[in-house]
Amino acid sequence: MIIFTAKFILPLEMLKEERQRTILNEVELHNRVLLTDIAEKLDVSIDTVRRDVKELDTENRLRKVHGGAVSLGFSNYSPARNNVYALDEKIAIAEKALSLLKPESVILIDGGTTCLELARLLPPHIKLTCFTLSLPVAMELLTKPNIDTIFIGGQLSKDAQITMGANTIHNLSEIKVDYSFIGTGYVDAAFGLTEFDWDIVQTKKAVIKASKKTILLCISEKLNSQHRFKTCDLNAIDTLITELEANHTLLANFKSQEIQLL
Amino acid sequence: MIIFTAKFILPLEMLKEERQRTILNEVELHNRVLLTDIAEKLDVSIDTVRRDVKELDTENRLRKVHGGAVSLGFSNYSPARNNVYALDEKIAIAEKALSLLKPESVILIDGGTTCLELARLLPPHIKLTCFTLSLPVAMELLTKPNIDTIFIGGQLSKDAQITMGANTIHNLSEIKVDYSFIGTGYVDAAFGLTEFDWDIVQTKKAVIKASKKTILLCISEKLNSQHRFKTCDLNAIDTLITELEANHTLLANFKSQEIQLL
DNA sequence: CTACATTTTGCTGTTTTTTGCTTTTTTATG
DNA sequence: CATAAAAAAGCAAAAAACAGCAAAATGTAG
Structure with missing residues (x-):
């Protein structure tokens, strides 16, 4: 493609202010810009754009990176903070899961941050017998006075x-729990639950086998993704909990199945 | 003046920041990723991905592993040991215990703060297979790259x-380790090892039975004390490690026995 | 309006960064 | 121990950043 640019046809001389305003808008809109794009769009030299972005950077209005600029919020992270990815969604899921819990029942809680969140949010008064194979979950369960915790032994990953x-897996074969709450790496309506790791798949299979009912906790971002090793088909799951409303578009594929959406 | 600009079909350029953000998302979402998957997904060379992951690793935003990267997750567990009683003594004991360790051996580490200190001080290079029934010890062992950890399952206290x-106890009956490092509530030259709790005694008995050699880690303050339930006689112990010199007066009672003092 | 200082802008090398490729070394695994 | 995969190291091309300079625009004062 060839672009004809008649320079003198553009009579509107842009002020520096306007240019910088435009750059900021672009950054806030798309979280990022390329210097070359801006230069072309505003029909100024790349150097001018570079100088503008440099200024905006020193004014802390955006962050200049090699080749462009990104919005300040874009790369904000605090290494010290307890930064769990998508924490709010996971809390929402855990809270829905809590509503399924019947006192005095025997459950199993899998590893992963979502399941850990469920363990954290277990109310102190509820009486449960709780199996787990996750070290952090076990740590959390120890703080709950009315929960009897049994750790499934084996080799630690x-x-x-x-x-x-x-x-x-052998230890899991000797138990049967009322409910298990599990996570998954990937889930797809057609391909079912899949994982990156073969050993994890074997373990999850054993967990499902050891459960009368299996409840999958899964943030919506994982829906319709898949990987190498298959844990089970979707119909092996009794309940799927995401942070979404049950009638959300994203859950449409999952709705037809004989699976409870929460 | 007329400017002719030949615009190439840009392969949608991505800023480094964006790439790294995508990698982080993927890691946090699925806990682990393959470098090859990322490279394909982002349509960049594997080297670029490797360099990105390396950077993110040094920034402590994920952990690089062979072939991919894993989420730091909840691994930043550091149970505060500010208020460990007699920490210096326990460290001294743990350091003596380290000298007994032979590479490639199979050991068992008991619970208790002294044993936890031993786990903490295990050098990162040493190769061991390590059994434990203590949650905090297991957490600590996970941070040691060359230690294969096996957790003895059961009901958690x-x-x-x-x-x-x-x-x-049943699980312990099925293993045999080279060395076990155990603690005790009370120890007396005449009465042997005793505990306040009956269940603990049963467990410790099983640990000793599962060990070719048993090493007792014990601060001198506990010497010549006793309690209700008996774990074993002193001669069931092969080595006694305290923070004292082997010829210290307080160890006189223990010297006569067929037990190694350290 | 002119003379002159100041700012802005684009252009010219030069330097640095990024990236993919090749080769060598290391690591994982049977 | 052999084989394959991954990592590391070094290299070269391309893109971007940088520094310096000069033209153009702007501002100011006489």
Whole structure:
């Protein structure tokens, strides 16, 4: 494609102010800009744009990066803070899950941040017998006075901080819980639950087998994604809890199945 | 003046920041990613992804592993040990215990603050297979790259933060380790090791039975004290480690026995 | 209106960063 | 120990940033 640019046809001389305003707008709209794009769009040299962006950077109105600029909120993170990804969504899911809990029942809580959130939010008065294979979940459950915690032994995975492997699977084969709350790496209406890791899949299979009912906790962002190893089909799951309303568009694919949406 | 500008079909350029943000999202969403997957998804070379992940790793925003990256997740657990009683003594004991460790051996580490200190001080390079029934010890062992950790399952005690009970004892009956490092509530040259709690005694008995050699870690303050339930006689112990010199007066009673003092 | 200082802008190298490629080394795994 | 995959190291091309300079625009004062 060839663009003909007649420079003198543009009589509107832009003030520096206006230019910078435009750049800021662009950044706030798209979270990022390329210097070259701006230069072309405003028909000024790349150097001018660079100088503008540099100024805006020193004024802390955006952050200049190699090749462009990004909005300040874009890369904001606090390393010290307890930064769980999508924490609000996970809390919403955990709260829905809580409504399923019947006192005196025997449940199993899987690893992962969503399940950990469920463990955190368990009310102190509720009486439960709770199995888990996640170290952080177990730590959390110890703080609940009325929960009897049983840890499923086995080889510990440094990444997932859960026990897995043959011994764990064998131990799981000897129990049967009323409900298990599990997470998954990926879920798809057609392909079911999948994982990145083969060992995790084996463990999750054993968990599902050890459960009368299985409840999947899953933020909507994971819906319609898949990976290498398959845990189970979707119909092995009894209830799917996301942070969305049950009739949300994104859940349409999952609605037809014999699965309870929450 | 007329300017002819030949505009190329840009392959939608991505800023480095955007790429890294995408990688972080993926990691936080699924807990782990493959470098190759990311490279394909973002349509950049594997080297670029590797460099990005390396940067993010040094910034402590994820952990780089062979072939991919994993989320830091909840691994930033550091149980405060500000208020550990007699910490210096316990560190001294743990350091002596370290000298007993042979690479590639299979050991068991009990619960209690002294044993936890031993776990903390394990050097990162040493290769060990390590059993434990203590939640805090297990958490600590997860941070050691070359230690294979196996958690002995069972019912969790809220006080001691270890598994115990029939299931734990049964699980212990099926293993045999080279060394076990145990603590005790009370120890006396004549009465042996005793505890306040009956269940703990049963568990410790099972631990000793599962060990070729048993090493008792014990601060001198506990010497010559006793309580209600008996774990074992002193001669069931192979090595006694205190913070004292082996020829200290307080250890006189223990010297006569067929027990190694350290 | 002119003379002159100041700011802005675009242009010219030069330097730095980024990125993909190749080769070598290391690591994982059977 | 052999094989394959991944990481590391080094290199070169391309893009971007930078520094300096000069033309143009703007402002100011006489």
